[in-house]
Amino acid sequence: MSTKNWPLWEVFVRSKNGLEHRHFGSLHAADAEMALENARDVYTRRNEGVSIWVVESKHITASNPEHNGELFEPAQDKVYRHPTFYNLPDEIKHM
Amino acid sequence: MSEEQIKNLEEQFEARILRDDKIEPKDWMPEKYRQTHIRQISQHAHSEIVGMLPEGNWITRAPSLRRKVALLAKVQDEGGHGLYLYSAAETLGISRDEMFEQLHTGKAKYSSIFNYPALTWADMGAIGWLVDGAAIINQVALCGTSYGPYARAMVRICKEESFHQRQGYEIMLKLSQGTQEQRDMAQDALNRFWWPALMMFGPKDEDSPHTAQSMKWKLKRKTNDDLRQQFIDQTVPQAELIGLTVPDPDLKWNEERQSYDFGEIDWDEFWQVVKGHGPCNKERMDARVNAWEGGAWVRDAAMAYADKKQERKAKQAI
Ligand SMILES: [Fe+2]
Ligand SMILES: [Fe+2]
Ligand SMILES: [Fe+2]
Numbered sequence: 237m238s239t240k241n242w243p244l245w246e247v248f249v250r251s252k253n254g255l256e257h258r259h260f261g262s263l264h265a266a267d268a269e270m271a272l273e274n275a276r277d278v279y280t281r282r283n284e285g286v287s288i289w290v291v292e293s294k295h296i297t298a299s300n301p302e303h304n305g306e307l308f309e310p311a312q313d314k315v316y317r318h319p320t321f322y323n324l325p326d327e328i329k330h331m
Numbered sequence: 332m333s334e335e336q337i338k339n340l341e342e343q344f345e346a347r348i349l350r351d352d353k354i355e356p357k358d359w360m361p362e363k364y365r366q367t368h369i370r371q372i373s374q375h376a377h378s379e380i381v382g383m384l385p386e387g388n389w390i391t392r393a394p395s396l397r398r399k400v401a402l403l404a405k406v407q408d409e410g411g412h413g414l415y416l417y418s419a420a421e422t423l424g425i426s427r428d429e430m431f432e433q434l435h436t437g438k439a440k441y442s443s444i445f446n447y448p449a450l451t452w453a454d455m456g457a458i459g460w461l462v463d464g465a466a467i468i469n470q471v472a473l474c475g476t477s478y479g480p481y482a483r484a485m486v487r488i489c490k491e492e493s494f495h496q497r498q499g500y501e502i503m504l505k506l507s508q509g510t511q512e513q514r515d516m517a518q519d520a521l522n523r524f525w526w527p528a529l530m531m532f533g534p535k536d537e538d539s540p541h542t543a544q545s546m547k548w549k550l551k552r553k554t555n556d557d558l559r560q561q562f563i564d565q566t567v568p569q570a571e572l573i574g575l576t577v578p579d580p581d582l583k584w585n586e587e588r589q590s591y592d593f594g595e596i597d598w599d600e601f602w603q604v605v606k607g608h609g610p611c612n613k614e615r616m617d618a619r620v621n622a623w624e625g626g627a628w629v630r631d632a633a634m635a636y637a638d639k640k641q642e643r644k645a646k647q648a649i
Contacts, residue, residue: 254353254479287355316401317408322497324504327572330565331464331496 244293245271247278249285257289268292348548353479356422364548367541368478369423370439371550373430376416377441381434383409384618385449385611386458394452401498402455408495412488419480435620437607442466444527446609453506453513453520459499461521461528461566467492468562469532477549500569507573514574521570522578529593530601532559538598563591 242264248257260279265271271290280288299307315321324331332340340359347354354360383406390406393399417427433439444462449455470492473485506517533555536542545551553561563582570577581594603609 250355253355253358254482256483287357314400314404316397316498317404317494319494319497321401322494322501324497324500325572328500328569331493331500331569 242266245275245290246293246296247271247275248289248291249275249279250287251285253286257287260284262293265290345547348477351549352477353482354477355479365423367544367548367550368481369420369425372416372420372423372478372481373425373433374440374442376413376420376430377434377439378445379409379413379416381441381445381615381619382462383413384615385445385447386455388449389452389455392452393455398455398502401494405459405495405498408491412491415484415487416481419478419484422480431623435616435623437616440605442531443601443604443609444524444531445615446604446611447523447527448611450523451516451520453503453516454524456499456502456506456517457520457524459495459497460503460569461499461524462531463492463495463499464566465528465531465562467496468558468565472552472558473550475549475552503575504573507575517573518575521575525578526596526600527604529559529562529596530604532556532562534598534601560590563593567591 244262245265246262247260249260250257263271263274263278265274268290272288275288275290341361344359344361386402386406390399390402393402417430420430421427449458467489470485470489474482474489476482476485503517506513533539536554536556539555542551542554567577567582579594581592583592585592
């Protein structure tokens with residue numbers, strides 16, 4: 237008997253053409269093909285999707301929440317990236 | 332596949348588009364659909380990054396910190412737009428390198444508007460107001476296009492574009508409230524950018540042979556002439572509001588059509604610029620190629636560093 241564990245896979249499902257794949261959850265499977273089959277059984281039993289992606293979890297590099305400050309805070313004071321920053325007359329249309 | 336089978340697939344494909352179904356990268360698609368989309372999406376991507384050049388030139392010369400951060404943020408956005416679009420084109424099986432190659436050798440086109448020079452600070456206003464304004468009209472129409480990755484990129488881009496036009500118009504507004512010299516500068520920028528902006532919508536419908544096919548694939552949702560008219564109708568009142576005059580003696584409100592009549596566009600000029608003889612075609616391409624070649628060592632160094640890290644990790648694992 238093999239003592240090797242089945243790796244973990246992340247499952248992404250496109251619910252409808254035109255929409256992006258969204259993360260649905262994860263599962264264990266021996267290989268990619270099996271992960272795809274299992275994902276179909278686990279996550280799309282009620283027509284939730286038209287396309288599935290599986291990615292072995294270890295291949296996902298995630299940002300560290302402890303670094304959120306340095307990563308995301310700098311965007312907070314960049315108000316000039318938003319349309320409301322600009323002072324235009326009220327009469328202006330289509331802008 | 333037999334001809335019969337292909338014909339069948341084509342019919343199903345057209346039916347899908349007709350019922351507003353989106354096409355995704357792994358779906359079967361006619362070769363011509365694939366090629367047309369590669370061409371249009373990559374040219375759109377090229378326009379975003381070549382479009383960074385005329386404005387990039389003015390970042391260090393912006394008249395205040397407020398103007399500088401706004402322009403910097405806008406040019407940065409355009410780089411991002413290029414990235415979204417190149418990535419969308421890559422889903423159709425063309426590589427980033429191939430697309431750059433096509434741009435740098437002149438095989439691929441980009442929007443002609445960027446072959447005009449940005450001579451004064453007022454041009455930053457005119458470009459944001461008119462060029463981004465025209466681009467937004469085109470791009471809003473494209474949010475409903477049939478190819479999923481392109482449509483999604485467009486939605487994201489349109490959201491980001493809205494400040495571009497407003498920052499441009501704000502520049503024009505301020506100049507038009509300024510000294511005579513500043514007002515003249517704003518008017519001069521409008522004079523130079525008005526007609527090229529109208530040309531951004533492409534040739535007249537009757538001279539646009541691909542329009543029918545593009546409409547069928549929803550790669551175009553409105554014709555060139557319709558979009559151009561929409562732009563004029565929206566923009567003329569905006570010019571009036573800040574006391575600027577649109578440089579077209581034939582421009583006149585048509586009560587019956589509830590729309591502006593306008594003068595003849597100089598299509599000779601349009602084709603000259605498209606064919607590479609605009610005032611800045613050579614300068615823009617030189618700048619692009621220089622940036623690409625000058626940046627080669629950075630790309631190489633990043634790759635070498637990544638390889639080295641990988642090696643170190645492998646060694647540690649032993
Ligand atoms: Fe654009
Ligand atoms: Fe853009
Ligand atoms: Fe823009």
